[in-house]
Amino acid sequence: MGEMAKKIVKTDLEHLLKVLNEAYAEEWLAYYQYWIAAKVAMGLNRTAVVGEFEEHAAEELKHADWLADRIIQLGGAPILSPSEWDNMAHCKYITPHNFDVVALVRDNLEAERCAIGRYEGICDLTHNSDYETFRLSRKILKEEIEHEQEMEDFMADFETAKQYIKA
Numbered sequence: 448m449g450e451m452a453k454k455i456v457k458t459d460l461e462h463l464l465k466v467l468n469e470a471y472a473e474e475w476l477a478y479y480q481y482w483i484a485a486k487v488a489m490g491l492n493r494t495a496v497v498g499e500f501e502e503h504a505a506e507e508l509k510h511a512d513w514l515a516d517r518i519i520q521l522g523g524a525p526i527l528s529p530s531e532w533d534n535m536a537h538c539k540y541i542t543p544h545n546f547d548v549v550a551l552v553r554d555n556l557e558a559e560r561c562a563i564g565r566y567e568g569i570c571d572l573t574h575n576s577d578y579e580t581f582r583l584s585r586k587i588l589k590e591e592i593e594h595e596q597e598m599e600d601f602m603a604d605f606e607t608a609k610q611y612i613k614a
């Protein structure tokens with residue numbers, strides 16, 4: 448990291464790098480959670496749900512990319528072995544056991560809520576001490592909030608469809 452760039456980070460760098468690497472691990476797991484869900488999904492409104500899963504997968508991967516760049520900028524190294532992802536992540540990968548879109552959307556909704564908490568935490572940690580990481584975590588937080596909304600919208604659609612089926 449550049450000399451001046453380092454000077455303006457007024458937080459415990461080791462702790463910050465640990466937290467950023469946890470988020471980095473979570474993004475890879477979130478990417479795979481959506482990617483595999485898009486492959487195995489079946490049931491109601493499948494095409495629309497799969498399209499959204501694929502879009503979200505691409506965005507989670509982009510988040511991992513942004514985090515890796517920031518970790519390197521701060522003088523750290525992104526986790527080098529995928530075998531560490533699960534250990535490092537607090538937002539855990541949820542193995543899909545039920546391939547119905549309703550179950551898959553529910554799994555991803557849970558994952559998004561965890562991600563929102565993760566970026567709230569990084570925002571809290573950096574808002575007064577590391578402007579660039581704060582900007583990045585707010586940018587990711589904005590997208591996780593949109594992801595949660597889109598998963599909630601699908602859940603609402605499933606509820607509506609159930610009413611039609613009953614009628």
Ligand SMILES: [Fe+2]
Nearest residue numbers: 474477507510
């Ligand atoms: Fe993400």
Ligand SMILES: [Fe+2]
Nearest residue numbers: 559562591594
């Ligand atoms: Fe997300």
